Amino acid sequence: MSARAATIALALAASASLPQDQAPVFRSSVDLVSIDVSVQRRGRAVTDLTAPDFELRDNGEVQRLLSIDRETLPIDIVLVTDLSGSVRGPLLAALTRAVNEVGRQVRASDRVRLTVFNNQIRDLGPIDPAHVPLTIGQLGTPSGATSLFDTLTVTLVGDATPDRRQMAVVFTDGADTQSFVDEAAVMEVARRSEMAIFVVAVTDGTLRTPLRPPHEAWLQSLTDVTGGRLEVVQGDGTLDESFARAVETFRTSYVLRYTVSSGRLAGWHDVTVKVTRPGDFDVRARRGYFGGNR
Amino acid sequence: MRRAVVITACAIAVLSGRPVPAAQDDTPLARAFDLYAAADYDGMLRSLASRQAYAIALRDLDRVMGVWRRDWRPRRIAFLVEAGIIGVRREFPDAEQFLFAARDLTTERVARPGQSPEQDAFEIMVHRAAIAVFEGSGRLTDIDTYLKSISKRVVPIRGEPSTLLDPRIALAQAFVNEMRLRPSDIVARSGPETPSLVTAVRDNRARDHVRAAIAALDTAAEHAETAPEAALHRAYLVTRLGRPQEAVALLDVTRSTMATDELRYLSHLFSGRALVALQQPAGAITQFEAAARVLPNAQTPAVALTSLLVQAGRRDEARQWAEVARTRRGIDPWWLYWTGDYRLLPRWLGELRKAS
Numbered sequence: 001m002s003a004r005a006a007t008i009a010l011a012l013a014a015s016a017s018l019p020q021d022q023a024p025v026f027r028s029s030v031d032l033v034s035i036d037v038s039v040q041r042r043g044r045a046v047t048d049l050t051a052p053d054f055e056l057r058d059n060g061e062v063q064r065l066l067s068i069d070r071e072t073l074p075i076d077i078v079l080v081t082d083l084s085g086s087v088r089g090p091l092l093a094a095l096t097r098a099v100n101e102v103g104r105q106v107r108a109s110d111r112v113r114l115t116v117f118n119n120q121i122r123d124l125g126p127i128d129p130a131h132v133p134l135t136i137g138q139l140g141t142p143s144g145a146t147s148l149f150d151t152l153t154v155t156l157v158g159d160a161t162p163d164r165r166q167m168a169v170v171f172t173d174g175a176d177t178q179s180f181v182d183e184a185a186v187m188e189v190a191r192r193s194e195m196a197i198f199v200v201a202v203t204d205g206t207l208r209t210p211l212r213p214p215h216e217a218w219l220q221s222l223t224d225v226t227g228g229r230l231e232v233v234q235g236d237g238t239l240d241e242s243f244a245r246a247v248e249t250f251r252t253s254y255v256l257r258y259t260v261s262s263g264r265l266a267g268w269h270d271v272t273v274k275v276t277r278p279g280d281f282d283v284r285a286r287r288g289y290f291g292g293n294r
Numbered sequence: 295m296r297r298a299v300v301i302t303a304c305a306i307a308v309l310s311g312r313p314v315p316a317a318q319d320d321t322p323l324a325r326a327f328d329l330y331a332a333a334d335y336d337g338m339l340r341s342l343a344s345r346q347a348y349a350i351a352l353r354d355l356d357r358v359m360g361v362w363r364r365d366w367r368p369r370r371i372a373f374l375v376e377a378g379i380i381g382v383r384r385e386f387p388d389a390e391q392f393l394f395a396a397r398d399l400t401t402e403r404v405a406r407p408g409q410s411p412e413q414d415a416f417e418i419m420v421h422r423a424a425i426a427v428f429e430g431s432g433r434l435t436d437i438d439t440y441l442k443s444i445s446k447r448v449v450p451i452r453g454e455p456s457t458l459l460d461p462r463i464a465l466a467q468a469f470v471n472e473m474r475l476r477p478s479d480i481v482a483r484s485g486p487e488t489p490s491l492v493t494a495v496r497d498n499r500a501r502d503h504v505r506a507a508i509a510a511l512d513t514a515a516e517h518a519e520t521a522p523e524a525a526l527h528r529a530y531l532v533t534r535l536g537r538p539q540e541a542v543a544l545l546d547v548t549r550s551t552m553a554t555d556e557l558r559y560l561s562h563l564f565s566g567r568a569l570v571a572l573q574q575p576a577g578a579i580t581q582f583e584a585a586a587r588v589l590p591n592a593q594t595p596a597v598a599l600t601s602l603l604v605q606a607g608r609r610d611e612a613r614q615w616a617e618v619a620r621t622r623r624g625i626d627p628w629w630l631y632w633t634g635d636y637r638l639l640p641r642w643l644g645e646l647r648k649a650s
Contacts (some may be wrong), residue, residue, distance in 0.1 A: 091316060114619065119626075119629045120593060120619070120623075120626070120629075121597075121620055122623075123620035123621060144629075145629070145632075150597045150619075151596070153597055153600055153616075154542055154600050154616040154619045154620055154648075155597075155600050155616075156604075157600055157609070157612050157613050157615075157616040178628075178629060178632065179597075180563075180567070180594045180597055180598055180628055181597060181598060181601050184568075185601045185605075186601075188601075188604075188605050189600075189601055189604045189605065191517075191611075192604050192605065193604075209454075235417060238521060
């Protein structure tokens, strides 16, 4: 299936001119594909684009966009944080601040869940903005090994709510040491997921002497496939800004909807999105989706 | 000043013919031993819990060993094992010295191997506990050092009458070599052509580890006590090395010998992994479901099922398993796979306490 969409059999009659606070109404039953697209220029979100500014290709064929929205659908955010033995002291304090920053950013209609992991994956449940800030101890005590790939697998499955957008902000500070599933399996799940994965990878380096994080190339691929972003933070960087940037990037992204013009839904669909307006844009969208019954 | 007073008291004791105390009464080491001897194990742990107290106790070790070497007392040896475990777990510097001291004391007994079944059994337990704590903390160099130091005294296959037999030594030898085989060492992936075990890896260093691990597992497979674990480790290793079909066959044959839920669980889990490598997802799902039935509170089968079911297009079932994975709180034997015999340490410590 696709990005939150593929086979949502919905009534269609969408309009790109809906008020920002009104969800689109669909009137006829079709297979609707919905793709999140973030557009930035010089690190800032570009927020004034309309449907003619986009060219979306599905398996190479340009598609007619049925609707384009921005900031209309509520967001489900999963905060996934490494709590293995290496996340201690100042790093744990910075991580707690970052989680609280997201808690402060959410809107009333958004939902935030917190998952922590070491070798074990633990769902700590929803974060109630009324109870932010969390204290350091509420995340738990760092210990144990790191099952990053296992945690990503169960996170990527996400929820089945068609009228909400899904993202995960994943914090990691090191190499996976104990997962049962491997990188290739996680990537296959990611290709079938409707969730955008944003990864904040912290290293022991500094801004003057930066280091690269473990699994960097793979994390880059994972975030690319899902339409998210990888942000590498050096040890003396600021985690809370990175978390906030991930949420803001996703929130300000566009949702483009279309039905596949060829009518062939089954199997993998490559998706590419361009902005046709002149200018140097950084356009991020998931790389594709599985449609129909594969 | 205090040290001088104690030394004087000690000298008076020697001169007067009274027994020399095991340690100076006001040292952390002496206090910890007194607590251990009184079966106050929590008190002993607390007394050595700080880095400073531990360092002071360690500085006293040589002097105390000089006294303790004079007569062989199992209680002292068991205490040294536990003192070592406290420090290794807390990553205190030089904590391994307590474990090597325990090894020295237990091997310096008057009765030679074969002469006292009780002392033989006690000594084997000491070695097992020391190696297990090194395995649990991933201290491969310490395992090497320990194994080498007892290699002429404790053997994994029947040897000279003057040696002790413990097949778990073979599992430890396999463990260090398996641990040293990094993912980047392996070039083979499962495919139509089955690689030989030694050509599946990148260089001679890795080949040596493969050869040593397989040889040790062959030895462990000859003993009823260690054969099931040897089969599990071999199956996991050969799957890594691109021979999953061999793993499936081995696990099928040995499954009935898996005597505990933990071993049965790992047997199903590793079969599932090998079947994934063989691109047989239906069979893998069956194995992971079986693992989940054996230990319903374990997380890993739920993760594996989530992955496979998503890929099979069965999203609703995948979501249910993902929820299971997020909410299970049981100890998962998969987590312990990479800690060797560490899972058995509590049992062995209990036996050491009892025997001493």
